[in-house]
Amino acid sequence: MRERRVAAVTIRKVRKVFGKVEVIHGVDLTFQDGEFVVLVGPSGCGKSTLLRMIAGLESVTDGEIDIGGVVVNDFAPRDRDIAMVFQDYALYPHKSVYDNMGFGLKMRGASPSEIAERVKEAADVLQIGHLLDRRPGQLSGGQRQRVAMGRAIVRRPRVFLFDEPLSNLDAQLRAEVRIEIKKLHQRFGTTIVYVTHDQVEAMTLADRIAVLRGGVLEQFATPDDIYNKPASKFVAGFMGSPPMSFARLTASADGKTLAMPSGTVLPARGGLVMGGLSGGKSYDAGFRPEHVKLGADALPGGVNTTARVEILEPLGAETLALLTVGGAVLTGRFPPQAGVKSGDEVTVSLGAADMHLFDTETGRALVA
Amino acid sequence: MTAKLSSLERSERRLGIALLAPAFALLAGVVLYPIYNLIRMSFSENKLTEPWLAKPWIGFENYAKAMGDERLWEATWHTLLYVIVTVPGAVALGLGLALLANQPFRVKWPVRLGLLLPWALPLVFAGLIFRWFFEYQQGLVNNALIWIGLSPVNWLTQEGPAFFAICVAIIWKTSSFAALVLLAGLQTIPKSLYEAAEVDGASKWQQFWEITLPMLKPAIIVALIFRTITAIQTFDIPKAMTDGGPGNATETLAMYIHKTTIDSLDFGYGSTLAVLMFIASAILTSIYLRHTRRDPSAGRH
Numbered sequence: 001m002r003e004r005r006v007a008a009v010t011i012r013k014v015r016k017v018f019g020k021v022e023v024i025h026g027v028d029l030t031f032q033d034g035e036f037v038v039l040v041g042p043s044g045c046g047k048s049t050l051l052r053m054i055a056g057l058e059s060v061t062d063g064e065i066d067i068g069g070v071v072v073n074d075f076a077p078r079d080r081d082i083a084m085v086f087q088d089y090a091l092y093p094h095k096s097v098y099d100n101m102g103f104g105l106k107m108r109g110a111s112p113s114e115i116a117e118r119v120k121e122a123a124d125v126l127q128i129g130h131l132l133d134r135r136p137g138q139l140s141g142g143q144r145q146r147v148a149m150g151r152a153i154v155r156r157p158r159v160f161l162f163d164e165p166l167s168n169l170d171a172q173l174r175a176e177v178r179i180e181i182k183k184l185h186q187r188f189g190t191t192i193v194y195v196t197h198d199q200v201e202a203m204t205l206a207d208r209i210a211v212l213r214g215g216v217l218e219q220f221a222t223p224d225d226i227y228n229k230p231a232s233k234f235v236a237g238f239m240g241s242p243p244m245s246f247a248r249l250t251a252s253a254d255g256k257t258l259a260m261p262s263g264t265v266l267p268a269r270g271g272l273v274m275g276g277l278s279g280g281k282s283y284d285a286g287f288r289p290e291h292v293k294l295g296a297d298a299l300p301g302g303v304n305t306t307a308r309v310e311i312l313e314p315l316g317a318e319t320l321a322l323l324t325v326g327g328a329v330l331t332g333r334f335p336p337q338a339g340v341k342s343g344d345e346v347t348v349s350l351g352a353a354d355m356h357l358f359d360t361e362t363g364r365a366l367v368a
Numbered sequence: 369m370t371a372k373l374s375s376l377e378r379s380e381r382r383l384g385i386a387l388l389a390p391a392f393a394l395l396a397g398v399v400l401y402p403i404y405n406l407i408r409m410s411f412s413e414n415k416l417t418e419p420w421l422a423k424p425w426i427g428f429e430n431y432a433k434a435m436g437d438e439r440l441w442e443a444t445w446h447t448l449l450y451v452i453v454t455v456p457g458a459v460a461l462g463l464g465l466a467l468l469a470n471q472p473f474r475v476k477w478p479v480r481l482g483l484l485l486p487w488a489l490p491l492v493f494a495g496l497i498f499r500w501f502f503e504y505q506q507g508l509v510n511n512a513l514i515w516i517g518l519s520p521v522n523w524l525t526q527e528g529p530a531f532f533a534i535c536v537a538i539i540w541k542t543s544s545f546a547a548l549v550l551l552a553g554l555q556t557i558p559k560s561l562y563e564a565a566e567v568d569g570a571s572k573w574q575q576f577w578e579i580t581l582p583m584l585k586p587a588i589i590v591a592l593i594f595r596t597i598t599a600i601q602t603f604d605i606p607k608a609m610t611d612g613g614p615g616n617a618t619e620t621l622a623m624y625i626h627k628t629t630i631d632s633l634d635f636g637y638g639s640t641l642a643v644l645m646f647i648a649s650a651i652l653t654s655i656y657l658r659h660t661r662r663d664p665s666a667g668r669h
Contacts, residue, residue, distance in 0.1 A: 078567065078568070084567045092578070
């Protein structure tokens, strides 16, 4: 068994300015040895820039990037002991798959026999041994993706960087390769930093997820916490499929209940009652679709209210229903054959106990 | 076997032919007929200086004469030398210019202008400029030589130096076209390939050798073909700089044809020479084209 080569990555107060535009506003993150971290966020949130700064493809305006205890700000990419999988794979079109995979070793002066051995090993892991003589142009998208990963694996770096590696694949292949990547991580145990805008990828792959927005870190937590304890309305609305939907509620004078515009009253959950809510103030309440259920008392501790069905999206195992509830638009998960048509008035159970509350101005979550 | 055409398809086809007809007529008039006429003339005696001989058909007599014409072989040899020196020279210099122009300059237009200017300049102008450069008394080159303590050279009146001076002028003039072709090629190379190579640990020099050059190969071949075709026809620059001198030392095929036909008014023999040059140039070009077709990496995926 070869030595396990991993490194922790620490990002300290990192800023990035392009010309006059500041795209990363002081981000702090620490990735543990062997951790699978996903950077996720909408376009332009700075996730790719951050990844490229770790790779050394972008300079760091301010702050420090530390790989394995060494500040690498002034290191060239080749000296950082990292490997990267690019969005467009960046395979050398004029080289065979074998030469593509062996290129990094060749540039580092490895002997041909060592290159052959390691390329073969990586090719076996990825099941691309039969493709080694081909050129990238003769491969399918999924095969190219594997070769790009193979090129990274061959190098045995301490950190793998993935820049939206699945975005050029069709949906089915994406799910397959996603599992593949997770297997690779389990096999090699290398630290992985993975950038994506797809929250499903983030949830399924990550040990921890860093949600970025506008160059600011919104939340850095496990997928479970990101889903169940979103730190902000943005995180709540971004993660989850379909995303959380929101209603603007007003707290009662004593701060113990919240009222929908229609007048439906919901109890404030747990600790929020203890002076957490200011009487008369508005809050954004977030409901996951599974907490908007069809039928009276369908949820324990739920509050029954009437809803108008606007649009139904049957998915087979379930049906997503876009509802107007007390002046707000919420998404609910309905059973597949509920016998409901759009335009119907139905009774739904709102999971008040699982409701998330956010400050309307800062968007931060009120912690219950 | 062709399928029966519908009336719509037939009328579409008629319209297509009607629209193409003028272009074909023009091509026939200005390209095909002159070529036909040239070939016909090459088999006849046709000297304007001796009009009383009429224009008798003499078969391959002109071609036989050409085979033994020492001046033709010399001119061919000179032309070949120009091709050997100026084609790789211009493409290499053009590659350097293209790499320079491909750098992320803040202000792009001076670089682009610098690239385009030599290309836009008429050939004779370029020839005249370089004739002044290499002029014995006041030329810039000799002035520079004197300034650094060397003795001036009779550039344009000695065989070797004249050939050298002409090659310099041709390479300067034609490298910008090569640079434009190569710059277009450079810009099609995805930036991520260089980033991948950077992460893979390739130095700048290795990136050039392992990525830029192989990826640029199709563009380099295009530049070589175009440059070769024009190099075979080299005329204006040596005409302006030395007029083939000293003696016939820098005379090219095209210049010899011009002298035979226009100066000596021997249209028959001039036509023969032109046909021979056409054949030589077609052979050279087809070698290049065959090469590009055979190499899979030169083609697009």
